[in-house]
Amino acid sequence: MCKSELKYLQTLRNSPATEVCGNHFKSSNLGHFAGCVHAAYNAPGVVQILSPFSMEGRTENLVVDVVANQGHTWVKVIARKAQALHLIWAGRGQFGERDLVRQAKDYLRCSSYHPVNFQKPHVHFAFYNQVTHPMASCLEGLGISVSGERVEVDEATANQISLACISSDEDSQGSSSSSESDDDSLEEDCESVHCEVFQPKKQPSVKHSGGPSSDKEPPSTSLQSKKDFIFRDMDLVKSLVSSMPSFDCLSEDLCKDDCSSSSSVIDKVNLDITSLITLVSSVTNGGCHFDFSEKVLAMQASEERREPVLPKLKKFLQGKKMYVCQTALDDFRSILDTLGGPGEKKRAEDLLSRVTIVEDDPSDRTKDMPYSLKIRDRSKVIFGTGDKLQAVTVTANSSFVRAAQHQGVSFAVHLHPSRALTEEKEKNAIPLSRDN
Template identity: 70%
Template sequence: MAERQPTDALGEDNSALLDQYIDCAKKFIDLSKKLGHIKGANKLQRMCKSELKYLQSLRKIPTQLCGNHLKSSNLSHFAGCLHTAYNAPGVVQILCPFSMDGRTENLVVDVVANQGHTWVKVIARKAQALHLIWAGRGQFGERDLVRQARDYLRCAVHHPVNFQKPKIHFAFYNQVTIPMAACLEKLGVSVSGDRIPVDEGTANQINMACLSSDEDSEDETCPDKNISGNDDSDVNQDDFSLHTESERRFKGDRFSSEPSADLNCDITSSTSSLSKNDPLFSDLDLLGSLISCLPRFDCLSHCTKGNDSKKVNLDITTLITLVSSVTHDGCHFEFSEKILAQQAAEEREEPVLPKLKKFLQGKTMLVCKTALEDFQSILDTLGGQKEKERAKELLSQVTVVNDDPSERTVEMPYSLKIKERSKVIFGTGDKLQAVTVTANSSFVRAAQHQGVAYAVYLHPSRALTEEKEKSAVPLVSSE
């Protein structure tokens, strides 16, 4: 028996459309695979595979397939995430969770760009629907984007990158109303995507809500008589003379429709039209049904990328690397110890000091007392004569500071990779707003899992090897 073809309630055959959705999901899986070098890309790939599985299951449902089955698809949001990941500058993570006070669940940022300095939220819902939710006409439990923006801004304060809070950017893939975009920019959120007026149908729904509330209280007035957003007057956010939630939000959050010059992407170039020639979404006839525009991210390239601190905090691992014999032409030995042999081979292939010294050049070098004492103890036990001489010269160029870890470091719980010594060293640099230079990547990762991201410069690890050279086998020069 032939397989039953899905049709909607009006008898229209939706099987061809379903095939397009399935092909689109497969394309998105392939695109997410190519982002495998970015953290979180595998999570996006799994979500696309789950969506594909759902769509394929629709072929087997005994009941008729209506358009609502396909409208519930997440492909439009995935399209936005992929487009952002491929086009935003300096993308380092996708679907990244961040802890936030007052929330039991993490806040998930769709794309982290600019080497961590910009959080991008992808919005694929229709502009008029978003505007209705903002005006308090959404379904129960739906949170409008302005409230979500405030969550992002509050969360960013607790997750600084190089001692600066990340910038927040909202990318709209199905347009945004002019007053909503202006309100977001007033809060400090940059916006890209086609900007459109509030349409007549949306305005009528909001006005009807105002009339309904007027029946209950003749003293209350409509929150915005010119709901289309063409009024350029600026409403004071503290002026809350209205009582209902929707009216309060509209009176308090509606601002001038004029863009904020310091935050806004250039409206004339903030989007590109959908085109079959788009290299990312080529051969996707369904694309126009999922998203209406492709936001551009030109403005993100101008975002500040940290405070360019001139202070550096040297970890024990860095002090050892700077004086080690293996980094001073002592890599031409075959050591019996496996770890030393590996480090020597790596050093022959790519020396550590050139890049490390270039980073340190012109910066004030700080060392906390714990790092200094432990380094001196290791040097006295394992160091050779020349290594000790280099250490003496190095320490004459550094500034010793008291142990004084930051509050967030002190509060971080101990674990197998989060020990007291590391907390003191990294925490002191954190409080002094100095970039910690280290080879201790395991502590950095463990701290990130606890929601603490330190400003660090990572380099390969090196050990003290001068004394070990006595039992090592010199390598014969190939020259």
């Protein structure tokens, strides 16, 4: 995306008929991209950038600029100037421009469709060219956290809004407005702070040293030299944004959630077939020092020798109530009866004595997922039952998780490497020394 913007700006640079100035940069998308890069480096626990999310009633995906806090926070980067945003919010924008309150509602509604560990992601708006106090208060009233330099509404902006209100009042005398029923109206969203929108507050002019002025003359007066000067010496980030928001509040919020919110603690897990096999397999319980003739088993044994799966998996399961649905149990027992060795069968009986068996009961959103090569009915039942229980599904089936995400369904999962039952295969395998 950045390369596409830069390619366009390079065409301006190389065009003898066009005089390049700082406004060409400021009117491009580079300001937004600069904010995305800054947020990606400074927000805690970033896992995705410019990530699309679907939601019911919207044909196009909502693109979240930065997904932080391991998925628990959605960050929207706003690089437009505060006064321009305030005018749009007050209804003085160009036709088709949507104010931030409506965009905020989209974010909040979409986040409810994509819970992380059954919690709706928190929405954070990061302003890179300031935000007015009334607009910040309005967004916070909706439940959105805000970072960025806060400023008052300047006199010019307030005058434009006041003149528009006077004109609107004259035009609407004797008529009733039909917009009162619009649930996206500014009055409904921000009734407590709306009155501040129209109050002119004189502010001293403040000059920001974010970047060079477009009228600054380079050493050479030739047009090409001026272009080279701008492209070479302009610090893009500082020239495109006037303030850098702090993301410290996101780290503090995550700490509070982890330490004090009981709802954020994972206390239930749903074991699928792959996790049941991994827990009882011989290869994860000391039987990894074999050179198996089967390529897949040899690879799993090699991986297990380098990095054992079981210690991390047991640590995650410790203190949690374990569930297994009937379909997962039946298929696991069928595989165990066919391929399992004596030690694996004994470990399986011990494991199953400590889990709670539940009937198949997949959630509605799982049942509605279309069948495909990677979204099979068996996986829908197992993952869907965990979804209905609000239990994190422990699995090695990452292909189903990815396929479900492409369908707009995000499951709460704990992924681990895949392991097979190997005890019976040890008879024909070559033993290795413990040093290998």
